[in-house]
Amino acid sequence: MTTPQKHSPNDPILLTSSLHVDEARKAIAQLVDDLISESRLRNDLGDVQTVTLDQAINRILAEDLLSPIDVPAADNSAMDGFAFNSDCLGNEDKPVTLKIVGTAYAGKPYEGRVGKGECLKIMTGALMPQDCDTVIPQEFTEQADPANNLLVTFKQNQVKRGENRRLRGEDLQSGKAAIHAGRLLRPSDLGLAASLGVGILKVHRKLKVAILSSGDELRPLGQDLDAGSIYDSNRYSLIGLLNRLDLEIIDCGIVRDDPASLKSAFIAAAEKADVLISSGGVSVGEADFTKQIMQELGDVGFWKIAMRPGRPMAFGVLKPTHSSNHKTLFFGLPGNPVAVMVTFYQFVRSALLQLNGASQTEPCLTQAIAQAPIRKKPGRTEFQRAIMERGSDGKPTVKITGSQGAGILRSMSEANCFVILYHDQGNIATGDWVDVALFDGLL
Incomplete structure (x- = not known):
């Protein structure tokens, strides 16, 4: 050869x-x-161009996007629950009862202090008060006294010190690359840039x-x-x-x-x-x-x-x-x-x-189960047009769209994927797993 x-x-x-x-x-x-x-x-x-986020979809990022902020910008709660100081944890067999002194909401922090034996009702994304380091999820708590709705109790083995607290910068630190150059920009990338307060991106022409x-x-x-x-x-x-x-x-x-x-x-x-x-x-x-x-x-x-x-x-x-x-x-x-x-x-x-400067150029493949036999001669790679769907058992299946002639454009129009049969492969039996390249986002 x-x-x-x-x-x-x-x-x-x-x-x-x-x-x-x-x-x-x-x-x-x-x-x-x-x-x-x-x-x-x-x-x-x-050449590099500067575009706004609404113009950036499917463009190739020309320079690393460096985060101008820490993400998250401050310690905050990872879920709805009660924030407290974990010094009260120790004996796993003994429940903990704490007094609720206030509530913290996302975008509306609690300004007071949380002392020993106290806790703060806190919502997901709300800033952690300086006196607290742990959050017990709401579903793991009970009202300690039916006559006093400001007392909450929970078992110590349901939470560990520092759990359910997101630390400042744990996702992304200021000055670090949020998106690397060469990225084919997707909707999620535009959302990430917007979450950092970045409204323009540098892309290859x-x-x-x-x-x-x-x-x-x-x-x-x-x-x-x-x-x-x-x-x-x-x-x-x-x-x-x-x-x-x-x-x-x-x-x-x-x-x-x-x-x-x-x-x-x-x-x-x-x-x-x-x-x-x-x-x-x-x-x-x-x-x-x-x-x-x-x-x-x-x-x-x-x-x-x-x-x-x-x-x-x-x-x-x-x-x-x-x-x-x-x-x-x-x-x-x-x-x-x-x-x-x-x-x-x-x-x-x-x-x-x-x-065009992309770092990832090859499409991703997945696999599916052949619903019927597929004829294949060794000695060439074949790209057969097919329909991929989910079977009754939840597993992905694939079936060929009839005649596979090179001039039958309908076989492409009806299909949603290629079944890729490699050079040395022979016939495929019903139930065999085969490689599949989905059309969505490609064709």
């Missing part, structure tokens, strides 16, 4: 035999890392990603179909995928299958974008001119990847003009609609996140 090798843009175009999926992913990650290190992409790729579809058979929406023609669905799938990452999209439309048109479109797109993604024109068909153009414009490998769907793919770097140092990362994806989405998920998404 041949893997991609480093070479200069003047070398002959790189051709490889079939690659494992993992080999292709490593090769892509290495080239992206090299390009970032050598500053060989757009000069402003590392959005990548500029150009997309185009190539093929004489493709027609735009709204145009009647003639014999042998089809509507271009791939650009709309890619637009949706890229919008999930909140990137700047440059839609270059449909390009005819001839060298002059493709070359002109590739040069125009590469001049404006950090990344160019094309669909179609990367197989060995007579009308597939992408290889020829890549020999003139850049340093691109044409790969056969041991996967289903999505076997042919092109990847590399374009340099549209000799007068500019600007280089554009290029992905040539298959033309089949499902293969476009699978190869984007498996290769392109991670590369875009890496290029």
Whole structure:
């Protein structure tokens, strides 16, 4: 098996035999890392922007967010109960009876003192008085004297010294990183920043990603179909995928299958974008001119990847003009609609996140139980479209969405996940556990 090798843009175009999926992913990650290190992409790729929290979702944090305050800002109660000084604890067999001297609420602290034999009724989040170090939960207490509702009693073995008290700065200390650079910002991150009083964040600028579809058979929406023609669905799938990452999209439309048109479109797109993604024109068909153009414009490998769907793919770097140092990362994806989405998920998404400064680029996997047998040949990685749900016993189950052809886009629309079947795996039996990648947040 041949893997991609480093070479200069003047070398002959790189051709490889079939690659494992993992080999292709490593090769892509290495080239992206090299390009970032050598500053060989757009000069402003590392530009930092300042955005408000309502604009920050799905952006990549460019600098550590340092907390300006301690969290919590002061010692406080972790639950509703009664605060007291633990010096009264000692004999676990003997109950403790304390006099209630007041009440502390969140945002309304108790100003008085709590003496020996006394306690303070306290609510979750209320400041701990200086005389108290422990909170007994309310449900562990009883009224000591029906005639006196200011006396409360509890068993000593139901609480330990210092329990149910949150200390100042125990969650986060002032000056420490609350969120680290490289984070793909999620709703919880925005809430955390707001809880610290931070209203703006520094993020990497959005990548500029150009997309185009190539093929004489493709027609735009709204145009009647003639014999042998089809509507271009791939650009709309890619637009949706890229919008999930909140990137700047440059839609270059449909390009005819001839060298002059493709070359002109590739040069125009590469001049404006950090990344160019094309669909179609990367197989060995007579009308597939992408290889020829890549020999003139850049340093691109044409790969056969041991996967289903999505076997042919092109990847590399374009340099549209000799007068500019600007280089554009290029992905040539298959033309089949499902293969476009699978190869984007498996290769392109991670590369875009890496290029945009993200520290976590790989999607998280989970597992589910196969509801029925799944046919699989060893020797390739398969991404089968499936529906994951919870079984009657509460365990996660998964079932395939029928026919898995690379052109059956309905199999993607009906699915909510991929079942990932690895290179050396064979057939899956009913009841086997399989790896699953959920679409939510990814596709």
